[in-house]
Each structure stands twice: as structure tokens, then as C-alpha cells.
Amino acid sequence: MKYPKSEQYDKQFLLENMMGPNALKILEELTEGIKLTSDMKILDLGCGKGLTSIFLAKEFGVQVYATDLWITAAENFERFKKLGLEDRIIPIHANALDLPYAENYFDAVISVDSYHYFGNTPEFMDTKLAPYIKPNGIIALAFPGFKKDYHNNLPSELLISWGAEDLDTFHSCKWWHELLSQSQTINIESISELKCMEEAWQDWLECDEEHAINDRASMNAGAGKYMNLIAIKAKKL
Ligand SMILES: C[S@@+](CC[C@H](N)C(=O)[O-])C[C@H]1O[C@@H](n2cnc3c(N)ncnc32)[C@H](O)[C@@H]1O
Numbered sequence: 001m002k003y004p005k006s007e008q009y010d011k012q013f014l015l016e017n018m019m020g021p022n023a024l025k026i027l028e029e030l031t032e033g034i035k036l037t038s039d040m041k042i043l044d045l046g047c048g049k050g051l052t053s054i055f056l057a058k059e060f061g062v063q064v065y066a067t068d069l070w071i072t073a074a075e076n077f078e079r080f081k082k083l084g085l086e087d088r089i090i091p092i093h094a095n096a097l098d099l100p101y102a103e104n105y106f107d108a109v110i111s112v113d114s115y116h117y118f119g120n121t122p123e124f125m126d127t128k129l130a131p132y133i134k135p136n137g138i139i140a141l142a143f144p145g146f147k148k149d150y151h152n153n154l155p156s157e158l159l160i161s162w163g164a165e166d167l168d169t170f171h172s173c174k175w176w177h178e179l180l181s182q183s184q185t186i187n188i189e190s191i192s193e194l195k196c197m198e199e200a201w202q203d204w205l206e207c208d209e210e211h212a213i214n215d216r217a218s219m220n221a222g223a224g225k226y227m228n229l230i231a232i233k234a235k236k237l
Pocket of ligand 1: 067096097
């Protein structure tokens with residue numbers, strides 16, 4: 001697959017700021033067919049070091065609320081300022097379980113490689129996230145998962161890098177469909193596997209970062225055959 005937008009970004013900058021599989025390629029594929037216009041306010045939930053926020057601001061001209069828990073707003077602000085994007089991207093330090101926003105505020109929520117950490121309960125979407133999205137607003141989520149449910153018999157290749165607790169956040173498309181079908185506030189449009197899985201992981205494994213080095217050992221042992229990248233597209237009712 002080609003990623004004409006993602007490939008324009010400086011590779012060294014990406015390697016320094018990645019926190020998992022290449023978030024730009026994931027986002028480029030996730031946003032295919034989604035209309036984002038410059039008058040929109042977007043919640044980038046679990047934005048990490050803000051790579052996806054930068055991409056959204058630059059490629060679509062939208063206003064982004066770059067929201068994350070592990071990375072401080074101050075750190076992200078410095079990064080956005082260096083790129084001259086401080087007027088377009090607002091860094092916020094917050095927990096997805098307790099967001100500090102007004103109801104019906106966002107035209108869209110986009111979340112790459114983080115929803116699986118906090119969105120895996122039946123009530124999260126309806127009580128913690130959907131209230132902040134406008135009616136008919138866009139929900140686009142992408143994160144790692146399992147091809148099938150392996151929780152009763154976790155493959156040893158996966159356990160090289162991840163503990164059983166980490167793998168608790170990995171589920172199949174079917175599992176996510178069953179969970180989100182319980183929502184009273186969204187309409188699921190599609191749940192599918194992204195095509196960029198292999199390429200996005202290869203890019204991450206090039207990073208000289210402790211987690212990437214551990215993941216490299218798992219992936220080299222064949223863990224990738226059990227994994228996918230899941231894309232969920234939905235609309236707020
Ligand atoms: C693997 S990193 C991915 C970061 C970024 N989206 C990317 O792809 O580069 C997962 C991110 O999820 C965020 N996260 C996890 N739990 C969260 C929570 N409860 N509220 C907000 N963010 C959370 C972390 O702060 C972390 O930056």
C-alpha cells in the first residue's frame with residue numbers, strides 16, 4: 001500500500017516520537033473516505049507525543065485537542081510550537097475516563113493505538129466519550145488487536161514482549177463488535193482490519209527504544225501472525 005501523506009514526514013522525527021506502530025500510516029488509512037474539513041474540532045484521544053495531531057492539523061487544517069495521559073501537555077506544546085502548529089493544536093493532559101470537555105463539543109474523535117487501554121468496558125463509550133461528540137459526529141478508532149481470541153492459551157511468541165495483563169487489552173474484531181453493539185449512543189459503520197499492519201510495525205521496530213526492542217524480539221519470533229490492527233468507524237447518534 002502507498003502512504004503518500006505519511007511518507008512526506010521526516011523519518012528521524014518519527015523515529016524519535018513513535019510510541020508504537022507507525023501512527024501516521026495507521027491514521028492515513030483510517031481517515032480514507034472520512035471527510036474532515038478545516039472548520040472541525042477534533043479530539044485526538046491518547047495522542048501520545050502528538051504525531052497524529054500534527055498529521056490532522058497539517059493534512060486537514062482542523063483544530064485538534066491533543067489529549068493524553070502519559071505525556072504532559074507541556075512536552076507536547078513544545079513539539080507543536082517548534083512546528084509552528086501551536087494555534088491549531090491544543091495540548092491537554094487528561095484521563096480518557098474523566099475528560100474535561102463540554103458536551104457535544106467535538107465534530108470527531110480520532111484515536112490511534114490507545115482506545116484499547118481505556119475503551120474496553122461496556123459503559124465507556126456511552127458515559128465517558130460519546131457525550132463530548134456532536135450528534136452525527138465522527139468516531140474513528142484504530143488500535144492493535146488479535147486475529148482471534150487467544151486469551152485462554154496465549155501464544156509464547158507474544159509473551160516474549162508482553163505480559164498477560166498487557167495482552168488483556170488485545171481482542172478480536174468480533175469481540176469489539178459485540179462490545180460496541182451494546183452502545184445506545186453510536187451507530188457502528190464498520191469494524192475491519194487495517195492493511196498497513198506489517199508496514200506500520202516494521203517502522204516501529206526500527207526505533208531504538210526499550211519497548212520497540214522488546215517488541216522486535218516477539219515479532220521476530222512470529223508474534224505478528226496472531227495480531228492485527230483494528231479500525232472502527234462509527235457515528236454518534
Ligand atoms: C502506545 S501509546 C500511543 C500513542 C500515540 N497515539 C501514537 O500512536 O503514537 C498509548 C497512549 O495511550 C494513552 N493512554 C493510555 N491510557 C489513557 C487514558 N486513560 N487516558 C488518556 N490517554 C491514555 C497513553 O498516554 C499513551 O500515550
